[in-house]
Amino acid sequence: MTKEHDLINRYFAPLCSPSDAAPAFGLLDDTAILTPTKDHQLLVTTDALVAGVHFFADDPAHSIAHKALAVNASDIVAKGGHPDSYLLTIALPKTIEPEWLQEFASGLGEAQSEFGCQLIGGDTVATSGPLMISITLLGKIPAEKMVRRKGAKPGDVVFVSGTIGDAALGLLLRENDERITKAVLGERHSAHLLERYLHPRPRIELAAIIAAYASAALDISDGLVGDFGKLCAESDVGGTIEAARVPLSDAASRTLAQQPDLLETILTGGDDYEVLAVVPAVLADRFEQEAVNVMRIGLIVERQGGIKVLDADGQPLELAQCAYDHFGDIER
Amino acid sequence: MTKEHDLINRYFAPLCSPSDAAPAFGLLDDTAILTPTKDHQLLVTTDALVAGVHFFADDPAHSIAHKALAVNASDIVAKGGHPDSYLLTIALPKTIEPEWLQEFASGLGEAQSEFGCQLIGGDTVATSGPLMISITLLGKIPAEKMVRRKGAKPGDVVFVSGTIGDAALGLLLRENDERITKAVLGERHSAHLLERYLHPRPRIELAAIIAAYASAALDISDGLVGDFGKLCAESDVGGTIEAARVPLSDAASRTLAQQPDLLETILTGGDDYEVLAVVPAVLADRFEQEAVNVMRIGLIVERQGGIKVLDADGQPLELAQCAYDHFGDIER
Numbered sequence: 238m239t240k241e242h243d244l245i246n247r248y249f250a251p252l253c254s255p256s257d258a259a260p261a262f263g264l265l266d267d268t269a270i271l272t273p274t275k276d277h278q279l280l281v282t283t284d285a286l287v288a289g290v291h292f293f294a295d296d297p298a299h300s301i302a303h304k305a306l307a308v309n310a311s312d313i314v315a316k317g318g319h320p321d322s323y324l325l326t327i328a329l330p331k332t333i334e335p336e337w338l339q340e341f342a343s344g345l346g347e348a349q350s351e352f353g354c355q356l357i358g359g360d361t362v363a364t365s366g367p368l369m370i371s372i373t374l375l376g377k378i379p380a381e382k383m384v385r386r387k388g389a390k391p392g393d394v395v396f397v398s399g400t401i402g403d404a405a406l407g408l409l410l411r412e413n414d415e416r417i418t419k420a421v422l423g424e425r426h427s428a429h430l431l432e433r434y435l436h437p438r439p440r441i442e443l444a445a446i447i448a449a450y451a452s453a454a455l456d457i458s459d460g461l462v463g464d465f466g467k468l469c470a471e472s473d474v475g476g477t478i479e480a481a482r483v484p485l486s487d488a489a490s491r492t493l494a495q496q497p498d499l500l501e502t503i504l505t506g507g508d509d510y511e512v513l514a515v516v517p518a519v520l521a522d523r524f525e526q527e528a529v530n531v532m533r534i535g536l537i538v539e540r541q542g543g544i545k546v547l548d549a550d551g552q553p554l555e556l557a558q559c560a561y562d563h564f565g566d567i568e569r
Numbered sequence: 570m571t572k573e574h575d576l577i578n579r580y581f582a583p584l585c586s587p588s589d590a591a592p593a594f595g596l597l598d599d600t601a602i603l604t605p606t607k608d609h610q611l612l613v614t615t616d617a618l619v620a621g622v623h624f625f626a627d628d629p630a631h632s633i634a635h636k637a638l639a640v641n642a643s644d645i646v647a648k649g650g651h652p653d654s655y656l657l658t659i660a661l662p663k664t665i666e667p668e669w670l671q672e673f674a675s676g677l678g679e680a681q682s683e684f685g686c687q688l689i690g691g692d693t694v695a696t697s698g699p700l701m702i703s704i705t706l707l708g709k710i711p712a713e714k715m716v717r718r719k720g721a722k723p724g725d726v727v728f729v730s731g732t733i734g735d736a737a738l739g740l741l742l743r744e745n746d747e748r749i750t751k752a753v754l755g756e757r758h759s760a761h762l763l764e765r766y767l768h769p770r771p772r773i774e775l776a777a778i779i780a781a782y783a784s785a786a787l788d789i790s791d792g793l794v795g796d797f798g799k800l801c802a803e804s805d806v807g808g809t810i811e812a813a814r815v816p817l818s819d820a821a822s823r824t825l826a827q828q829p830d831l832l833e834t835i836l837t838g839g840d841d842y843e844v845l846a847v848v849p850a851v852l853a854d855r856f857e858q859e860a861v862n863v864m865r866i867g868l869i870v871e872r873q874g875g876i877k878v879l880d881a882d883g884q885p886l887e888l889a890q891c892a893y894d895h896f897g898d899i900e901r
Binding site: 270273280289328335387456 | 645689
């Protein structure tokens, strides 16, 4: 057996269908095969993570695996679909030990169970550079139900899932930023923020309801305000977000009380992997009742209204990290 | 605009459907969408290339792009399918210049035209390591027509497309191996071998006929003999290849005449990206007539016959690079 064959067989084949069975044939054939049903379409996305850029090389291997799949699942969910199957490409430095791979595969297994998908293929290559993981995820969605970034109309209500800013604050903690410390924040809140950075939780439970109600949606990966700008740009509309309505965890609220200047990090930092969903006003109450853990944070307006984040007095906040032209495109 | 957004917009968006249209929406949404037809299944494969491992960092950018798509297309074709759509992940070192990206995108555009597929998504990341390209390719195949590695039966005839060993010899030339030199081989033959290493040509024209006739098939990427061993292992059979029947280019024939010990490189070297197809004996004549550029090179036998490469006298060749256990698994 080749070393690659052995590695695939040992760590990754247990995550997919056996050699006799579609779709993956135990990773022993040249391709996988998918048999689509006529009442569904397939969503496809790909996201890569590089050590030192998207995660810390010494993050736990199971967390890296979970995050690599989660960031892809988040894209599928935001379109109203459910994760179905994925391909994993991993570029391994020579320093990687079998124990690391075992833990990585174990984390991947847990993540695929959590998200309801399975491994169907991949590639393993050696690299002289940093560890890199690239995943392509396919999702299923009932025909004609994909929710685009385009489609928001003036008057629509802006919702966001979960809480915003935790991961960006967790990253600051991880980087030993002086504005946020475990000593001041306390063990429990610190642990929450670090956990949210390490383990994004795509909102699988919202997929069907987004498909049913949203006029536009996207996953929040590059920061709430910047991603809201992208949605507005694609929809050719403007929009406002009320900063005071943006849902915060206890840990983020406490951090903000101590360091008000971290509001910008919360609103524009990345790695939330929550959903921003825009819902027509007539459906907003029903959406709010049926969706778990979502919050109204703003309104879509005409394009010429631009994109604004309002403070508690209704005044626009100046956010240094983001500026918009009249199309809502982002200059960073 | 972010730098990544600008890069995608400039170089890659022209390779896919515009922002208003499925499947790719101009690369401006979170996912692409595919609408399968009920009489087709989808084949999915992924292959990554790393600079310094799978190509030379100073290879022309358009060749690197072509090869990255070609090695994936080769997998789809060997299963009897046609390339349809692909996602591209590229990890870029800081040293990459806009001119390189322009040439890369141009090569990708030519390759996708040649193979009949289109870009539908991707990711662009920065890396401190070598350039890396990972492509996931989806292909279409009429329902229930996928040709597996499994399925070869004793008595079936072994065919191979094109010529074998050119790329492996081209790599030796490129590496200035002393056994093969431009001075001895001549300009035309040297150019042929180098070209075959740089530009694999998946046999798109054979896809439908493989689906119609083959009992088993795979693409030859890791060397003819080793890959034949994998097919036999999956099919639980043995097989023989007659070395003298393996099709060689003029350049490879001339090289072999001068350096007979390069036979092993030809038979076990990689990067051919030809198809090895096994066809039931009763269909072999028709397959041979209808398929362009294929050659009978051997026979499938019972598993206990093992895997053998026979010389012109019918004696088994000893190939140091490959040895087989009784299942045909490969020890390298």
